[in-house]
Amino acid sequence: MLKRSFLGWSKPRIKNLATGDIHRPPEAIAVPGEVILLAEKPAIETGPPLVQPGEAVKTGQKLVLFEQADAYATAPVTGQVTRVTTRAGDFGKTYVEICLEADARTQPDEGFAAACGDAPTLETLIGYLANVPGKPDLETLSDPDKPMRKIVVNGADPDLLVATRQYQIKNREEDIHHGISILKAATGIEDVVVCLTQDVTQNVGHLGAEPVGVKNEYPGTLPLMIMKDSLGMEVPAGSSPADLGVFFISAEAVASIGRAYMQKVIPAQKTLTVIDKSGHIRLYESTIGTPFASVFEAAGIVLEEGDRIVSGGPMTGAAIYSDQFPVMPDTDAIVVQAGADIPLTSDYPCINCGECIPICPSRIQVNMLVRFLEAGQYQDATDLYDLHSCVECGLCAFVCPAKIPIFQYIMLAKYELDRLESAEAANE
Numbered sequence: 001m002l003k004r005s006f007l008g009w010s011k012p013r014i015k016n017l018a019t020g021d022i023h024r025p026p027e028a029i030a031v032p033g034e035v036i037l038l039a040e041k042p043a044i045e046t047g048p049p050l051v052q053p054g055e056a057v058k059t060g061q062k063l064v065l066f067e068q069a070d071a072y073a074t075a076p077v078t079g080q081v082t083r084v085t086t087r088a089g090d091f092g093k094t095y096v097e098i099c100l101e102a103d104a105r106t107q108p109d110e111g112f113a114a115a116c117g118d119a120p121t122l123e124t125l126i127g128y129l130a131n132v133p134g135k136p137d138l139e140t141l142s143d144p145d146k147p148m149r150k151i152v153v154n155g156a157d158p159d160l161l162v163a164t165r166q167y168q169i170k171n172r173e174e175d176i177h178h179g180i181s182i183l184k185a186a187t188g189i190e191d192v193v194v195c196l197t198q199d200v201t202q203n204v205g206h207l208g209a210e211p212v213g214v215k216n217e218y219p220g221t222l223p224l225m226i227m228k229d230s231l232g233m234e235v236p237a238g239s240s241p242a243d244l245g246v247f248f249i250s251a252e253a254v255a256s257i258g259r260a261y262m263q264k265v266i267p268a269q270k271t272l273t274v275i276d277k278s279g280h281i282r283l284y285e286s287t288i289g290t291p292f293a294s295v296f297e298a299a300g301i302v303l304e305e306g307d308r309i310v311s312g313g314p315m316t317g318a319a320i321y322s323d324q325f326p327v328m329p330d331t332d333a334i335v336v337q338a339g340a341d342i343p344l345t346s347d348y349p350c351i352n353c354g355e356c357i358p359i360c361p362s363r364i365q366v367n368m369l370v371r372f373l374e375a376g377q378y379q380d381a382t383d384l385y386d387l388h389s390c391v392e393c394g395l396c397a398f399v400c401p402a403k404i405p406i407f408q409y410i411m412l413a414k415y416e417l418d419r420l421e422s423a424e425a426a427n428e
């Protein structure tokens with residue numbers, strides 16, 4: 001197996017957006033009459049969802065989904081469950097979809113406030129704040145086999161044209177400061193750094209963490225690139241920052257944790273960067289669970305036949321098929337592309353132009369890799385062409401003149417290999 005060192009990375013950088021490029025503060029989107037929660041169904045066999053239509057819920061209430069699994073959703077509004085169904089997701093995943101009819105009045109749930117106690121604990125964080133805006137992967141902090149030594153608060157947006165995290169850094173200092181102190185107290189980790197794009201010039205010493213500069217250039221704001229370029233740590237291929245004891249958390253997630261503890265209420269307002277069909281970029285704030293259709297209405301976006309909706313940024317986001325898809329706790333951006341502007345992916349074979357090789361920051365021979373991915377030979381793609389050195393930037397697909405969906409092939413291959421590995425581990 002090749003296991004290429006990430007130290008070989010260099011090159012192509014495309015300037016990211018800076019919040020200074022956006023001149024208006026986020027526009028608040030009204031809470032819609034119905035919000036939609038999506039939670040991935042666990043791989044293990046579960047019974048039917050425990051949440052049922054007719055159930056009344058309060059804002060911030062924990063909705064335990066299955067008897068046998070720890071997964072839970074968090075009600076972003078006060079209201080009533082109207083529908084519980086399943087929905088197909090990417091790569092064969094299944095989601096439980098819970099629809100809530102929102103009441104005009106808000107009644108906060110008391111569960112989190114009661115659990116806060118005198119001192120923050122990891123148990124409370126994991127048990128109540130897993131679905132706050134920014135969606136912190138808090139479970140990672142509790143793995144006894146992988147102790148964390150460093151927390152990286154990421155204030156750099158990991159995709160082009162997105163300013164959601166930079167906005168938090170510039171405008172939510174008090175929340176972030178408090179969130180960092182909560183994280184330190186709950187985990188005992190004192191080594192906390194805040195990644196700032198270099199055009200964010202404010203002094204962040206008062207946040208209780210060391211500032212670390214990140215070049216505001218794509219793909220330099222991806223966590224694996226930050227590890228190498230800004231923290232001087234080499235992540236071996238196939239590993240993650242967590243394997244090296246480094247816990248990444250977005251600035252918005254830290255701000256959400258801070259606000260939750262200050263107000264004793266679980267926040268549900270998600271900041272979004274919305275890029276419309278003309279390429280105009282604006283920030284919005286919407287309640288988690290708001291259907292994209294409501295965001296489009298607020299943004300004056302009218303969908304037409306053939307338009308594409310992308311959840312996430314332009315390089316790494318995923319196309320979705322319905323404007324009833326909801327804003328999720330980790331939806332940092334929504335892009336709408338006019339049908340006429342969409343470069344269609346194709347069945348054309350690779351023409352061996354070589355464009356994808358110099359653009360790849362991991363120096364993978366993408367032209368060869370793609371042949372194995374197209375044939376579904378994922379293990380060979382890993383062993384012979386370094387699939388696991390890919391940092392998931394999407395630049396190869398961006399430049400490919402044959403419009404081969406290379407990035408989607410890569411994500412599918414990684415997902416399938418992970419799934420096989422988990423299945424093998426479960427059978428041991």
Ligand code: SF4
Nearest residue numbers: 360390391393394396
């Ligand atoms: S997505 Fe493509 S360009 Fe980016 S690291 Fe992976 S193979 Fe290289």
Ligand code: SF4
Nearest residue numbers: 350351353354356400
């Ligand atoms: S850019 Fe596309 S067509 Fe060109 S070598 Fe790479 S995969 Fe083949």
